[in-house]
Amino acid sequence: MKQSGNKISKIGIMGGTFDPIHMGHLILAEQACLQFHLDKVLFMPSSQPPHKGEVSPAAYRQDMVMAAIRGNERFEYSDMELKRDGFTYTSDTLTELQEEYPDTEFYFIMGADSLFTVDTWHKPEEIFSRAVLLTGNRMDTPGDKLREQIRYLEERFGGQVRLIDMPDIAISSREVRKWCAQGRPVRYFVPEPVYEYIQAHHLYRKEKPVEDNKEETMKPDRLAIKEKLRHKLGMGRFEHTMGVAYTAACLAMRYGASQEDAEIAGLLHDCAKQYDNDTLLKKSTKHGLPISEAERKNPSLLHAKLGAYLAQHKYDVEDPKILDAIRYHTTGRPEMSLLEKIVYVADYIEPRRFKAPNLEKIRRLAFQDLDRTIYEIMSDTLDYLRSMPDSIDETTKAACSYYRDLYESRKEEGR
Numbered sequence: 001m002k003q004s005g006n007k008i009s010k011i012g013i014m015g016g017t018f019d020p021i022h023m024g025h026l027i028l029a030e031q032a033c034l035q036f037h038l039d040k041v042l043f044m045p046s047s048q049p050p051h052k053g054e055v056s057p058a059a060y061r062q063d064m065v066m067a068a069i070r071g072n073e074r075f076e077y078s079d080m081e082l083k084r085d086g087f088t089y090t091s092d093t094l095t096e097l098q099e100e101y102p103d104t105e106f107y108f109i110m111g112a113d114s115l116f117t118v119d120t121w122h123k124p125e126e127i128f129s130r131a132v133l134l135t136g137n138r139m140d141t142p143g144d145k146l147r148e149q150i151r152y153l154e155e156r157f158g159g160q161v162r163l164i165d166m167p168d169i170a171i172s173s174r175e176v177r178k179w180c181a182q183g184r185p186v187r188y189f190v191p192e193p194v195y196e197y198i199q200a201h202h203l204y205r206k207e208k209p210v211e212d213n214k215e216e217t218m219k220p221d222r223l224a225i226k227e228k229l230r231h232k233l234g235m236g237r238f239e240h241t242m243g244v245a246y247t248a249a250c251l252a253m254r255y256g257a258s259q260e261d262a263e264i265a266g267l268l269h270d271c272a273k274q275y276d277n278d279t280l281l282k283k284s285t286k287h288g289l290p291i292s293e294a295e296r297k298n299p300s301l302l303h304a305k306l307g308a309y310l311a312q313h314k315y316d317v318e319d320p321k322i323l324d325a326i327r328y329h330t331t332g333r334p335e336m337s338l339l340e341k342i343v344y345v346a347d348y349i350e351p352r353r354f355k356a357p358n359l360e361k362i363r364r365l366a367f368q369d370l371d372r373t374i375y376e377i378m379s380d381t382l383d384y385l386r387s388m389p390d391s392i393d394e395t396t397k398a399a400c401s402y403y404r405d406l407y408e409s410r411k412e413e414g415r
Contacts, residue, residue: 008103008104008105009039009101009103009104009105010036010037010038010039010104010105010107011038011039011040011041011042011097011101011104011105011106011107012029012032012033012036012038012040012041012042012106012107012108012109012134013041013042013044013093013094013097013106013107013108013109013131014028014029014041014042014043014044014109015044015045015046015081015090015093015108015110016045016046016173017045017046017055017056017061017173018043018045018061018064018065018173019055019056019061019173019177020056020061020064020173020176020177020190020194020198020203020204021043021061021064021065021068021173021190021191021194022171022172022173022176022189022190022194023169023171023188023189023190023191024111024169024171024172025043025068026068026069026191027166027167027169028109028111028136028164028166028169029041029043029075029109030072031136031164031165031166032107032109032134032164033074035164035165036107036134036162036164038074038107039074040074040075040076041074041075041076041109042076042077042078043065043068043069043075043076043077043078044078044079044080044081044093045058045061045062045065045079045081045082046081046082046088047081047082047083047084047085047087047088056203056204058082060197060201060203062077062079062082063197064193064194064197064198065077067191067193067194067197068190068191068193068194070193080093080096080097081093089121089122089123090108090121090122090127091121091122091123091124091126091127091130092122094106094108094126094127094130094131095126095130097130098130105132106130106131106132107131107132107133107134108127108131108132108133108134109134109135109164110133110134110135111135111136112135112136112137112146113228114135115133115135115146115149115150115153115161116149116227116228116230116231116232117224117227117228117231118133118153119153119156119157120227124157125157127157127159128153128157128158128159128160129157129158129159131159132159132160132161132162133153133159133160133161133162134161134162134163134164135161135162135163135164136163136164136166136169137163137164137165137166137168145232145274146163149231150163171189174316175189175316176189176190176204177204178316178318180198180203180204180205181204181205183205186198220264220315220316220317222260222263222264222267225264225267225268225315226242226267228315229241229267229268229271232271232274233270233271233273233274234274237270237273237274239352240270240350240352241266241267241269241270242267243350243351243352243353244266244267244269244270244343244346244347244350245262245263245264245266245267245346246263246266246350246351247266247345247346247349247350247351248262248263248265248266248342248343248346249262249263249266251342251345251346251366251367251370252339252342254367255338255342255370257338257339257342258339261319261321261322261325261339262325262339262342262343262346264317264322265322265325265326265329265339265342265343266343266346266347268307268310268311268315268317268322268326269304269307269325269326269329269343269347270303270307271307271310271311271314271315271326272302272303272304272306272307272309272310273303273307275303275306277298277299277300278299280299280300280302280303280306281296281299281302283306284299284302284305284306287306287309289302289305289306289309290305292394292395294394301330301331303330304326304327304328304329304330304331305327307326307327308323308324308326308327311323311326321337321339322339324337324339324340325337325339325340325342325343325344326343328340328344328395329343329344329347330347331395331396331399332344332374332378332395332396332399332400332403333395333398333399334398334399334401334402334403335402336374336399338370341370341371341374342370344374344377345366345370345373345374345377348362348377349362349363349366356380357380358376358380361376362376362377362380371403371406371407371410372407372410374399374403375400375403375404375406375407378396378399378400378403378404379400379404381396381400
């Protein structure tokens with residue numbers, strides 16, 4: 001990187017694993033250049049960021065970045081982080097750059113999702129003191145939430161955060177990898193040279209065809225989910241969410257279900273609770289979700305269905321068992337799967353609950369007899385909802401009837 005005479009340079013930094021680099025990265029960098037009059041943007045693949053799992057070999061990622069930016073005179077490749085041993089930290093990179101180029105203004109470019117986790121990064125105060133943060137807006141992040149987060153970061157760290165006005169580009173490296181693994185086309189999601197490189201090097205493919213691996217699904221990153229939810233949900237709702245995830249994992253241990261699946265479902269069961277009733281109804285309609293009469297009269301009931309949609313499309317949950325556990329955690333349904341039962345019960349008994357009737361009895365029963373626990377919860381819930389008939393969903397009635405009959409038949413058999 002060269003200094004331009006006595007003029008203060010304005011340099012953007014585009015970091016990340018770039019596994020692979022995609023069109024969203026390039027559009028974000030281009031708009032940052034245009035709107036903030038940057039002299040250039042350094043594309044800087046990281047070696048091993050602390051918040052990521054295993055990444056593709058550095059040589060592949062480096063080649064793809066260089067191929068993607070070739071021909072744009074304002075885009076420049078940097079191997080600064082790839083040369084560093086161990087974990088790579090943005091704070092270290094900015095410190096090193098500022099010491100080497102003291103007359104340069106640095107702008108760190110990130111997606112809006114990273115804006116909600118940057119305060120958990122290594123030495124965030126160093127990042128804010130050494131660079132202006134530039135972030136793209138996102139359609140799935142309400143504008144007031146984004147502005148609230150910007151105010152919080154600027155007040156806490158004393159730095160500057162600026163918005164890049166750009167179209168919402170719903171592309172992620174994870175999505176590109178997933179599509180490659182499924183044998184789906186990714187052309188036009190990535191630059192043509194990157195597409196050709198992926199094809200030539202057989203990147204991101206599974207060893208067997210997808211049809212032979214129906215049971216194999218990519219598990220989402222639970223730590224990343226927690227960090228997103230921590231900033232999207234209010235503190236009370238987030239604490240409830242963590243309680244449900246913990247309780248669901250405990251019940252999974254007791255009944256032999258997947259603890260990981262239970263924790264993920266518990267984390268995401270209320271991921272749509274951030275929306276008010278009007279927004280729940282609008283988003284559910286927009287995404288073509290079925291809406292019952294009870295849900296239309298009381299849209300708060302829609303948070304479970306919309307939550308399942310968000311879990312799949314925003315949090316990368318592929319497993320239909322987890323999605324169903326989220327979808328039915330409020331209403332229940334007849335013949336629930338083991339995971340559905342676990343999340344339904346965990347939502348009711350998690351440690352921060354204290355208002356429900358017979359709670360101590362139900363908590364003890366939950367680790368002894370799951371089906372009877374569900375019957376007890378549903379009975380108490382219906383008793384409570386009878387004063388609000390518009391809030392009783394037909395699925396809940398059917399579920400209660402099913403588990404009542406199951407309980408009665410077991411009593412007759414002396415079980």
